[in-house]
Amino acid sequence: MRRKIPSNSALMAFESAARHGSFARAADELALTEGAISRQIARLEAFLDVILFERIGNRVRLLPNGERYAAQVRETLDRLERDSQVLMGQPSDGASLDIATIPTFATRWLIPRLGRFQELHPNVTVHLAERMEPFVLAGSGFDAAIHFDHPAWTGMRTHHLLNEVLVPVCHPTLLDRDGATTLDDLPRLHRRQNPDAWQRYARETGITLTNPAIGARYDLHIMLIEAALAGLGVALVPRLYVERELTDGRLIAPWPEGNLVSKTFCLILPEPIRLSGGSTQIFANWLIKEAQSSNPTFNTPG
Numbered sequence: 001m002r003r004k005i006p007s008n009s010a011l012m013a014f015e016s017a018a019r020h021g022s023f024a025r026a027a028d029e030l031a032l033t034e035g036a037i038s039r040q041i042a043r044l045e046a047f048l049d050v051i052l053f054e055r056i057g058n059r060v061r062l063l064p065n066g067e068r069y070a071a072q073v074r075e076t077l078d079r080l081e082r083d084s085q086v087l088m089g090q091p092s093d094g095a096s097l098d099i100a101t102i103p104t105f106a107t108r109w110l111i112p113r114l115g116r117f118q119e120l121h122p123n124v125t126v127h128l129a130e131r132m133e134p135f136v137l138a139g140s141g142f143d144a145a146i147h148f149d150h151p152a153w154t155g156m157r158t159h160h161l162l163n164e165v166l167v168p169v170c171h172p173t174l175l176d177r178d179g180a181t182t183l184d185d186l187p188r189l190h191r192r193q194n195p196d197a198w199q200r201y202a203r204e205t206g207i208t209l210t211n212p213a214i215g216a217r218y219d220l221h222i223m224l225i226e227a228a229l230a231g232l233g234v235a236l237v238p239r240l241y242v243e244r245e246l247t248d249g250r251l252i253a254p255w256p257e258g259n260l261v262s263k264t265f266c267l268i269l270p271e272p273i274r275l276s277g278g279s280t281q282i283f284a285n286w287l288i289k290e291a292q293s294s295n296p297t298f299n300t301p302g
Contacts, residue, residue, distance in 0.1 A: 187233035
């Protein structure tokens, strides 16, 4: 069945005119005459059977239906342009993957390892995008997601990768300030989305914290890590995010590691790995092996 979609030229003329609030400025942007812009929008209105602009003399004003449609058209054109740029930049003999992931996991764990993947598979380009919350994978444009285990992924194929074990870390000089002798003497940093983490840590380890809730709050673990590196306090963060800093001595972890596992990182696929085929299957198998080398707790590919 033939799709009922307006012409690209009409949509581009409309989006430009809506953004500028002027047919004349849209004409300048698209290297057309003002009359051509007016005719394109008139054809679009006739096609939709909806008036998008109110004409007042030589001036135009978007009507409410036009405002909503302009936002939708702009989003669609932007997405089409991005997809086209990605395709244009892809080698003729290569493949690409679009992976959605949590930003701190990407920057602190995945990206430092992607070089090994590229050495093994130089013709596969991996594109990463940030997604903080679970989403519907089907129809999203992503080939896979790396995220926390969550009921929202029900129906998808999830493969456990790594456990997020939290450990208190701080800058080495913090212990030398103000005569601090215990964890309770030091400023503590919190992740806003996990406000009771210090309480749970104290309860599990038996360490006394007079008021576990006191301290600055940050949205992301990467912010907590940078705050700890700046000497602002003790951050309770996943050990897998700070292995490098602990190894080179920029951060220290003199307190016991909590055995509590707050969350589990998973690879989410729309179908079993063996049916994914191509670059998705290659990436999934590589990722699971990388995670296994860091932590043997993972699911066998299905």
